[in-house]
Amino acid sequence: MKIAVCAKQIPDPALEITYNGGNINRPDEQVLDDTDRYGIEVALQLKEKFDAEVTVISMGSLGTEKGIQQALQMGPDGALVLEDDSLTGSNSLMTANVLSELSKKVEADITIFGTESTDGYSGVIPQQVSRMLGVPCISYIKAVDIDESVTLTRQTSTGSEKVVMPANCVLSVTAGGVEPRYPNFKDIMAAKSKPIERISIADINYDAQQNLEFVDIKDVSTTKQGEKIIDEGEGFQIIIDKLKELKAI
Amino acid sequence: MKTLIIGEVVDNKLSSGALEIVTKANDLGLDYEIVTVGSEESPNIGSESFKNTYIKCSENKLSLGSVADKLKNIIEENTISLVLAPSTYVGRDLIAFLSVDFKSSQVSNVINFEIEGESVITSNSINGGESEYNSKISSPNKFLLIRPKSFEEASLDLNTNFETVEITSEDPEVFDIFIEEKTGPQLEDSKIVISAGRGMVDSENLSLVQDLASKLNAAIGGTRAIVDAGWMPYSQQVGQTGKTVKPDVYIALGISGATQHQVGMKDSKYIIAVNKDEEAPIFQIADLGLVADTLSIVPKITENL
Numbered sequence: 001m002k003i004a005v006c007a008k009q010i011p012d013p014a015l016e017i018t019y020n021g022g023n024i025n026r027p028d029e030q031v032l033d034d035t036d037r038y039g040i041e042v043a044l045q046l047k048e049k050f051d052a053e054v055t056v057i058s059m060g061s062l063g064t065e066k067g068i069q070q071a072l073q074m075g076p077d078g079a080l081v082l083e084d085d086s087l088t089g090s091n092s093l094m095t096a097n098v099l100s101e102l103s104k105k106v107e108a109d110i111t112i113f114g115t116e117s118t119d120g121y122s123g124v125i126p127q128q129v130s131r132m133l134g135v136p137c138i139s140y141i142k143a144v145d146i147d148e149s150v151t152l153t154r155q156t157s158t159g160s161e162k163v164v165m166p167a168n169c170v171l172s173v174t175a176g177g178v179e180p181r182y183p184n185f186k187d188i189m190a191a192k193s194k195p196i197e198r199i200s201i202a203d204i205n206y207d208a209q210q211n212l213e214f215v216d217i218k219d220v221s222t223t224k225q226g227e228k229i230i231d232e233g234e235g236f237q238i239i240i241d242k243l244k245e246l247k248a249i
Numbered sequence: 250m251k252t253l254i255i256g257e258v259v260d261n262k263l264s265s266g267a268l269e270i271v272t273k274a275n276d277l278g279l280d281y282e283i284v285t286v287g288s289e290e291s292p293n294i295g296s297e298s299f300k301n302t303y304i305k306c307s308e309n310k311l312s313l314g315s316v317a318d319k320l321k322n323i324i325e326e327n328t329i330s331l332v333l334a335p336s337t338y339v340g341r342d343l344i345a346f347l348s349v350d351f352k353s354s355q356v357s358n359v360i361n362f363e364i365e366g367e368s369v370i371t372s373n374s375i376n377g378g379e380s381e382y383n384s385k386i387s388s389p390n391k392f393l394l395i396r397p398k399s400f401e402e403a404s405l406d407l408n409t410n411f412e413t414v415e416i417t418s419e420d421p422e423v424f425d426i427f428i429e430e431k432t433g434p435q436l437e438d439s440k441i442v443i444s445a446g447r448g449m450v451d452s453e454n455l456s457l458v459q460d461l462a463s464k465l466n467a468a469i470g471g472t473r474a475i476v477d478a479g480w481m482p483y484s485q486q487v488g489q490t491g492k493t494v495k496p497d498v499y500i501a502l503g504i505s506g507a508t509q510h511q512v513g514m515k516d517s518k519y520i521i522a523v524n525k526d527e528e529a530p531i532f533q534i535a536d537l538g539l540v541a542d543t544l545s546i547v548p549k550i551t552e553n554l
Contacts, residue, residue, distance in 0.1 A: 016376065016508065022384070091354035092345075116490055118509075122357040123336075123490070124394075127345030136314060136421055140338055142483065154311075155483055157259070157338055159429040163311055163421050175477045211353050211388035215370060221379035226520075228532050231541030236549035239521060242537055246519055248441055248465060248498045249554060 001052035004108035005043040005076060006099060008033045009060060009067030010119040017119060022214025023089045024119055028063040032070035035114035037180035038173040042144050043112050044075045044181065049146045052110075053077055057102040059087065059095060065196070072191035073183035079194070080106055084201040094208040096128035101204035103133060112171045115140060130170035138163050139172045250364055252279045253324060255334035255343055256294065256301075258287030263294040263301075263407055265437070266335025270395055271299070271403040277364055279331070284323060285411070286316055286339060295410035303413045308426060313339065315418040317346035324351070324390070331369060336394040348392045355392035356384055358489070360399045369393070377508030377530070378515045397437075398493045398516075429484060436485065439468035442496040444487050444514070445480075446472040448503020448524055448543045452480040457547040458502060464554050470494065472510050488513035503543040506531025523547075 009030035011017065018025045043054045056071045056079035068079050080102050087094065103111040111133070116123035130137030142160060143153035150165035155174055165171070183191070229238060243249045252274060256267030263285060274281045282300040285292070288308035295301045304319055306312040320343065324332065332347060334340035336358060348355040360381075361372040369391045373382040436442060443465070445458045452475075462469050470487035471480065487494055489509040499517035504510060506522070506529055514520070515534050522535035523543050532538040539546065 019375075019382075022382070092357070093348055093352070093354035096349070121489055122355075123341050124345035124348070124355060124357060127342050128349050131314075131317075131346045131349035136311065137342065138311070138421070139342055153425075155338070157257075159427040160425075161423045161427065162425040163423055166421055174483060175473070176479055176483065208354075209352065209388075211386060212356065213385040213387065215383040215385050217375070218381045218383065219379065220381050224534055224536065226532070226534070226536045226538055228527075228535070228538040228540065230527070231539055231546065235523075235539045235541045236546050236553060239523075239537070239539060239546075239550055240553055242521065243465070243498070243554075246498055 001046065001050045001110065002106060002108050003043045003046060003052050003054045003110045003112060004057045004103040004106050005040050005054060005112045006114070007036045007040065007056045007058045007068060007071035008117050009058065009063070010117060013118050019217060026061050026063070030063055030067050032067040033114065033118050035116065035118055035175055036071065037074065038175055038177050039112040039114050039171070040071055040074050040076065041178045041180040042141070042171065042173050045144065045146055045178070046110065046150070047075070055080055055106040055108070057081070057099060057106065059083070059098045059102070062198070068196060069191055072194045073188050074181055075187065077194065079196045080199065081196060082199050082201065082204070086201060089214070091210060091212050092122045092124050093128060094210065096125050096132060097206055097208035098204065099125065100129045100132040101206065103129065105204070109168050110165070110171065112173065115172045115174050126170050126172035133170065135168045135170060136166055137170045137172070138165065141171055141173045142177045144178055250279055250331050251327065251329045252281035252331040252333065253329045254281055254283045255320070255332065255340060256283050256285040257337065257339050258285060258289050258292040258294060261289055261292045264335065264337070265402050266337060266340070266395070266397050268402040268405065269398065269400040270333050270335065271405070272400045274333070275403065282327070284320060286343070291409055293407040293409060295408045296405050297410070298405065301411035303411045304416060305413055306416045309423050310418060310420040311423050312416050312418050312420040313342045314346060315416050315420055317343050317350070319414060319416065320347060321350050330389055331391045331393070333393050333395055336396050340394060344392050344394050351390040351392070353388040353390040353392060355394060356386060357394045359393045359395050362393060374512055377511035396493055398495055434466055434468040436468045436470050436487065436492050436494055440497045441465050441467035441500070442470055442487070442494050442514070442517070443467045443500045443502065444470040444472065444504060445475060445502050446504030447474050448505070449475070450544060452478070454544060455480060457544070457551070461547055461551045464551055467500070472504055472507070501531050501535070502547060504531050505529045506534065
């Protein structure tokens, strides 16, 4: 079994996202999107059971590759990454085109994602990649039960449902679906010698078009004249009085 | 502009997300039809005011890929250029599949849109709602995922006047379907919502929130951080990737107010925030902010109500 697992490098999520024109400013050092740790964990559990080969796939500005290293520290075998200046400001479909080609390059049977990145939030890349690969997409996985076959529990709007993992498919894993492992010192050192193959857009079959044009960013902030009170013991009463005034009680 | 709205069957009716988009479509005078996806026998999804096609799937198959194939035919046959779906699990899958088929990237998380000639201008909310990011789609086919609660729900008399198309497919089998029991006030329509964040320190302290919510007849929500930590199911997450709520009163307990959370609650009519960090961003959008130890304040409010 061969598995491709997507890892996205994002700006430090503790800092506010800033834009240059319509594009997110990306510092040289970006980190692994925590959302991807859930997908990587599922890939590693499959690796342990089925002796699968796990390759991290990633696109975008590579910079110091810190985020790629963080992904490898968890336990994948190597990485295949693609950076190309022409991909700055890619729409979802352009991104999905690249990632589906990377999945093909590593001959993945299973391609695994988080559900949406923390900086872009488009939330459709796994489904788009599955459509491009012509395989089913098992989206919003919230639990994984690995035995001789693999049973996936999907989050639905009303509850959940289960599906047996097909031999070829794309998975998207929700945050909280599994408990991502923490790398130890040995894992961190071992990751440094794992192979990272870097390819360019000329090496893949790429034909996606940009159909979205950035117009502008408008400030729509409204300064609220809210009250801020420091509790000196009667804070609870202030809230109760307000709830009464609002006729909430 | 010929338009298709994708709806779902929820509680045997047309989903609120679709009815919200209907309001906007009416405002813009769009020439629209609806396709509703579901597995119910006889849902109330039809109306005298629009054409509705019901794509009926087996609940025992994961058939959204096949549903997208059917939608593709409808879009081509009826020369539809604008496709609108609420940003739900089903909507996201379908719009993603169609965007590949028509080689036109979707715009996700749209909060508003306008027609400009043959193009569509979309707005997204960024920086916790302080800015709007506007894009223009000029490809012949346009796919939009609309955030829930962006528009008022259209009030319509729904009936069973629609055409049904059944899907039979070789898709993966689905089993052990579990329907979460809905008890008490629901996040989407409760007048009061109380949400908890990391400041509640431990999942056991959520019982304090529960007690207060019972007294106020409020629905309970949480931040992504505590949902990720497993304190609360994903269905209770409020924010960018969770639910959008607009209650009369929103009470944020131990929530710092990350922009991703603000997007899901900032339009609440009145926001009360309790946090011990005076600098927490939640205070910038709160109508009443109390700098206090959340854990000790919450039981005091409950006891004195």
